[in-house]
Amino acid sequence: METYRERLWPAPWVAVVALLAIPASLLTFAPVSVVAGAVVGTALAGGVILAAVLSAPTIIVAEGVLRAGSARVPLSLVGGTTAARGADARRMRGPELDARAFLVLRPDIDAVLRVDLTDPDDPAPYWVLSTRRPDDLAAAIRGAQSA
Template sequence: METYRERVWPAPWIAVIALLAVPASLLTFAPVSIVAGGVVGGVLAAGVMLAAVLSAPTIVVADGMLRAGSARVPLSLIGGTAVARGAEARRMRGPELDARAFLVLRPDVDPVLRVDLVDPDDPVPYWVLSTRRPEQLAAAIRGTTETA
């Protein structure tokens, strides 16, 4: 039974940044052809948006497992969770990050959830997941762990 599902879509401002490829291409191609600049800019903007949408990871808590992107871990091997926002989230994603941690990060999503693992055979000490609803994800992990 699925208790949590989130597709971490790109933020709307990513589209604005992608559209900046159009005027940049127009300026670059202006000496050759304005039409070519518009076409190249449109293709670049569409490509950036397509890549952002296709790379959006899915986080699911279901059937005793936590799945984030292509990785999965049994809920029984999760020791705890910690929600971070703002400066604390930046530290968790940067200076305080263990190089062995598993990451599913989106640069345009501020909140993160740290998921501590208790598997002695796994070299990964914890996961750091970008999520727009970290409290709900943590509750789904705790709720399923307690009933499993």
């Protein structure tokens, strides 16, 4: 039974930024063809938006397993969790980050959840996951572990 699911969709501003490819292409191709510039710009913007949507990872807590993107870890190997937002999240993603940590990060999502692992054979000491609902994800992990 699934207790938590979150798809890390890109923020709307990603599409706005991608759409800037249209005027940039129009300016670039204007000496050759305005139509070519519009076609190339539209194709570039559409490609960036499509890539951002298709690459959006999913975080799932179900059947005793935490899945983040293509990675999986049994909840029996999960220790504590730490939710962070703002400056704490930036430190967790940056200066305090262990190079061995497994990451599922989206630059447009501020909050993160650190998931500590207890498996001595796992080269990653913990996971850092972008999430819009870190407290809900932490509660789902704790709830599934106690079930």
